[in-house]
Amino acid sequence: xxxxxxxxxxxxxxxKTLEALEKIGIGCEEMHDKTSRKLIFVNExxxxxxxxxxxxDVPTYVEHGAADIGVxxxxxxxxxxxxIYEVLDLGFGKxxxxxxxxxxxxxxxxxxxxxxxxxxxxxIARDYFHNKKxxxxxxxxxxxxxxxxxxxxxxDVIVDIVETGTTLKENGLQVLEEVCPLSARMVVNQVSMRMxxxxxxxxxxxxxxxxx
Amino acid sequence: MDxxxxxxxxxxxxxxxxxxxxxxxLERILHKKVAxxxxxxxxxxxxxxxxIFSREIGTTPSREIxxxxxxxxxxxxxxxxxxxxxxxxxxxxxxxxxxxIRLCYMGNTFSNRSDLQGKLKEVTELGVEYMRExxxxxxxxxxxxxxxxxxxxxxxEFQICIGTVEYFRGLCEAAGLDRETEEALSDHIRNKNYFGxxxxxxxxxxxxxxxxxxxxxxxxxxxxxxxxxxxxxxKKVPRSLAAIDRLKALYEKLKIYGVQNYLTFDLGMISQHxxxxxxxxxxxxxxxxxxxxxxxxxxxxxxxxxKPGAAVGFTVVVxxxxxxxxxxxxxxxxxxxxxLVVYDRDSFEAAVRESGSLRLDGxxxxxxxxxxxxxxASINAYAQEIHAAKIYRIRGGKTEVQKx
Numbered sequence: 001x002x003x004x005x006x007x008x009x010x011x012x013x014x015x016k017t018l019e020a021l022e023k024i025g026i027g028c029e030e031m032h033d034k035t036s037r038k039l040i041f042v043n044e045x046x047x048x049x050x051x052x053x054x055x056x057d058v059p060t061y062v063e064h065g066a067a068d069i070g071v072x073x074x075x076x077x078x079x080x081x082x083x084i085y086e087v088l089d090l091g092f093g094k095x096x097x098x099x100x101x102x103x104x105x106x107x108x109x110x111x112x113x114x115x116x117x118x119x120x121x122x123x124i125a126r127d128y129f130h131n132k133k134x135x136x137x138x139x140x141x142x143x144x145x146x147x148x149x150x151x152x153x154x155x156d157v158i159v160d161i162v163e164t165g166t167t168l169k170e171n172g173l174q175v176l177e178e179v180c181p182l183s184a185r186m187v188v189n190q191v192s193m194r195m196x197x198x199x200x201x202x203x204x205x206x207x208x209x210x211x212x
Numbered sequence: 213m214d215x216x217x218x219x220x221x222x223x224x225x226x227x228x229x230x231x232x233x234x235x236x237x238l239e240r241i242l243h244k245k246v247a248x249x250x251x252x253x254x255x256x257x258x259x260x261x262x263x264i265f266s267r268e269i270g271t272t273p274s275r276e277i278x279x280x281x282x283x284x285x286x287x288x289x290x291x292x293x294x295x296x297x298x299x300x301x302x303x304x305x306x307x308x309x310x311x312x313i314r315l316c317y318m319g320n321t322f323s324n325r326s327d328l329q330g331k332l333k334e335v336t337e338l339g340v341e342y343m344r345e346x347x348x349x350x351x352x353x354x355x356x357x358x359x360x361x362x363x364x365x366x367x368x369e370f371q372i373c374i375g376t377v378e379y380f381r382g383l384c385e386a387a388g389l390d391r392e393t394e395e396a397l398s399d400h401i402r403n404k405n406y407f408g409x410x411x412x413x414x415x416x417x418x419x420x421x422x423x424x425x426x427x428x429x430x431x432x433x434x435x436x437x438x439x440x441x442x443x444x445x446x447k448k449v450p451r452s453l454a455a456i457d458r459l460k461a462l463y464e465k466l467k468i469y470g471v472q473n474y475l476t477f478d479l480g481m482i483s484q485h486x487x488x489x490x491x492x493x494x495x496x497x498x499x500x501x502x503x504x505x506x507x508x509x510x511x512x513x514x515x516x517x518x519k520p521g522a523a524v525g526f527t528v529v530v531x532x533x534x535x536x537x538x539x540x541x542x543x544x545x546x547x548x549x550x551x552l553v554v555y556d557r558d559s560f561e562a563a564v565r566e567s568g569s570l571r572l573d574g575x576x577x578x579x580x581x582x583x584x585x586x587x588x589a590s591i592n593a594y595a596q597e598i599h600a601a602k603i604y605r606i607r608g609g610k611t612e613v614q615k616x
Contacts, residue, residue: 002498064330065501083502085404191503193404194373194476194496197434 003042004192004199005049007058007067009076013184014052016092017071024206059084059187068192069200074182075161079121085188087204091211093184097124099177100168101150101157106176108156109133115156118142118149125159128179147171223325223333233546235336235534238365242338242528243318245364249357251316251340256297258320262287264296269516271485276323290322295513295525298341303517312345318530332531339527343514346522348458351491351509352465354524358495358505359471365533366542370497370504372474375481376459377488379442382451383426387418397426401480406430422449432479436463436472442479462491487513493526499539504532548599550576554591555606557581562609570604577604592616 008014021027028050030041041050053061056079058072063082070084075097077086099109099117108115116138119125129137140155142148147167149155161182162168162175186207188200220226227235247253264270265277272292279289291297294317306313318338325331340357342350355372362370380401384394393416400408409427416423425445432442439456446452459477466472481492490509497504507526514521537544551570555563567577578598580591595603595616603614 060329063501065499086408087404087406089407188404189501191496191498191501194371194478195369195498197476 001047002196003047003049004069004196005051005067007051007053007061007070009055009058009072009184010052013055013071013073013093016184017090020090020092020207020210023210024203026203056080062187062189065189065191068189068196069203070187071184072187074180074185075121075124077185077187078127078180079123081123083190085190085193086185087188087193088186088207090184090186090207093182095161095163095182096175097121097159097179097182098162098175099128099157099159099179100147100162100173100175102172103174105150105157109135109176112136114138116140116154117157117159118146118155119159120144120146121159124179128159147173222327223331225332230546231534233548234544235530237544237547238534238537239318239336239338239530241364242361242530243316245361246316246338246340246357249314249340249353251314254298254301254315254317255319256291256294256301256317259288259290260297260300262289264300265289265292269296269487269513271483271487272323276325278322278324292323293321293527294319294337294339295341295510295527299343299513299523300517302341302343303514303519303521307519309344312350313343314340315343316340335532336530337527338530339525341523341525343523344521345524346511348461348465350522350524351458351462352469354507354526355462355466355475355493356469356471358493358507358526359469359474361528362495362497362505366537366544367497367540370474370495371476372471372493372495372505373476373478373481374459374462374491374493375478376455376491377482378455378458378490379432379446379452379479380482382446382449382453382455383422385451386449387416387422387426389416389418395484398482398484401429402482402484404430404480421445429480433477435476436460438477438479439463458490483508490524497536497540500532500536502532504528504536546599548576549574550578550598550600551602551604552580552591552595552598552600553577553604553606554580554582554586556608559606559609562611563604563606566604566606566611 008017018027018031026046026048028041028043028048030036030038031050039051055072055076058070059077059080059082061067062070062084071090073093112135114136117125118140120142122139122141125139129135146158146160149158150173151171157176159179165175168174193200262279265272267274270292277289277292279287282288298315298317302313316339318336320334321337322334325333342353358372380398393412396412397409400412406429409429413423413426432438439460443453443456466475483492487510488508489511492508494503495505505526505528509524511522513523553563553567563579567579570577591603601616605612605614
């Protein structure tokens with residue numbers, strides 16, 4: 001039997017994913033050892049391999065077939081826009097992609113005037129403003145602390161992930177519009193789906209049963 | 213180092229030595245196989261008017277096509293694939309023919325895709341087009357050829373997955389979906405995002421049984437039995453039912469060819485392009501993240517070039533197939549029959565005669581003028597590098613044969 005390889009997103013998402021996988025009996029002991037410096041973890045009995053990657057790299061590994069299955073956020077799947085199958089909403093890691101800014105920026109979204117938008121997700125931002133709102137925007141890509149942008153006057157609004165909204169509130173910002181809901185998704189390589197149909201389907205179905 | 217005289221641009225590369233030997237060999241055996249099915253070679257230009265590949269006709273997004281202008285300011289395009297050019301040529305040169313036309317081609321295609329994704333922008337494709345033959349027999353020939361080609365290349369574990377656009381289109385028509393919903397739905401079905409399908413259909417009004425069929429697309433993927441199940445659910449949708457009947461007929465024909473063990477069916481394999489009108493198929497194997505063969509039926513394409521007609525075909529990306537064979541450790545024998553003829557300055561005439569007679573015997577004789585920089589060791593090393601079996605050392609007009 002071939003190994004099935006999983007690419008998991010480093011951090012909280014990986015812990016949650018492992019929890020879900022353990023519930024259906026396909027965990028990986030090796031991964032609980034937090035001091036380990038291993039890069040690949042193996043479950044010899046079930047012929048599974050696991051590795052941890054940065055979120056945006058997960059779709060890349062899966063698209064190229066370096067991993068058969070991946071778990072990452074919907075935000076990343078949308079932003080990366082790769083040729084992969086998105087087969088399951090895992091239900092955890094729930095949050096929202098939103099347009100945020102100071103309350104007075106709300107009026108800027110009502111007309112189709114040109115505004116400046118900061119985001120870590122330029123593709124999602126552009127798609128939302130161009131195709132849903134038909135508004136012309138100037139997008140500035142930032143890599144972190146996006147909330148700063150409207151505060152220091154870099155842009156009018158931001159497009160970013162909102163979980164609780166506390167950071168926004170503390171900085172005098174608010175959610176102006178919701179772009180879409182987000183959560184963790186399981187993605188599968190298109191060739192793996194055909195060549196390992198039985199095993200992958202079993203995993204999807206078992207996980208699905210546990211969700212409901 | 214940023215030396216533009218030495219480096220090639222991102223996405224293109226030099227191929228030489230062993231790798232090229234293997235690639236050429238693979239091209240030869242693939243070409244021989246398609247020719248054995250009665251396909252005739254055609255060469256179309258590397259660039260044509262952009263309109264030939266435009267959105268209504270081709271499948272490559274405009275921004276991925278290399279475009280430039282000629283002196284009269286026409287927009288030209290480097291071909292992103294062969295099919296539109298071959299279709300144009302078919303209608304130009306075989307307008308009056310009443311027989312079906314079988315053509316095959318091999319050459320490079322170009323796509324201007326984004327950098328840093330580990331994908332080539334210039335690749336070699338081999339493909340076939342079977343035109344003016346709408347029957348299921350033609351579809352079957354495509355699938356059988358695909359199996360034969362992959363076997364010839366040395367692959368043994370692979371799968372051909374067959375789908376059709378007609379089943380899905382029939383359902384959309386029966387549901388009376390607008391264009392936008394149909395596109396959203398087709399995106400989700402193509403990406404196997406079954407919960408996404410549910411979301412799209414939640415607020416759409418349509419007959420309950422059709423909604424159920426649309427939300428059950430995950431069931432229409434597997435061996436031939438899924439066809440019966442899928443047919444059961446569309447008894448009242450003639451277009452979808454006809455699509456299933458066609459696939460079943462195809463399966464029967466493929467049993468005659470004896471290739472049924474390589475087949476799976478997936479009715480969720482649909483295209484985002486209007487281009488395709490019937491079956492779609494792809495071949496998969498281990499060691500690559502992408503399909504290694506893609507094909508389908510496009511009966512509307514020829515009509516764009518003046519005379520309507522059916523067409524079905526497929527392409528193999530040779531570079532990708534070669535890569536896959538390497539990944540699976542499948543060896544392609546190089547046809548090599550090389551020899552070195554190393555001669556001293558005074559033995560030129562003897563070397564020419566020796567090489568001439570070797571070449572008559574089909575040996576690739578490479579003449580090397582001996583120089584003080586060369587040693588026996590360096591000559592041996594070079595002979596090994598080019599896989600030469602023998603060195604013909606010529607001194608004072610006499611030949612000494614050294615075996616490697």
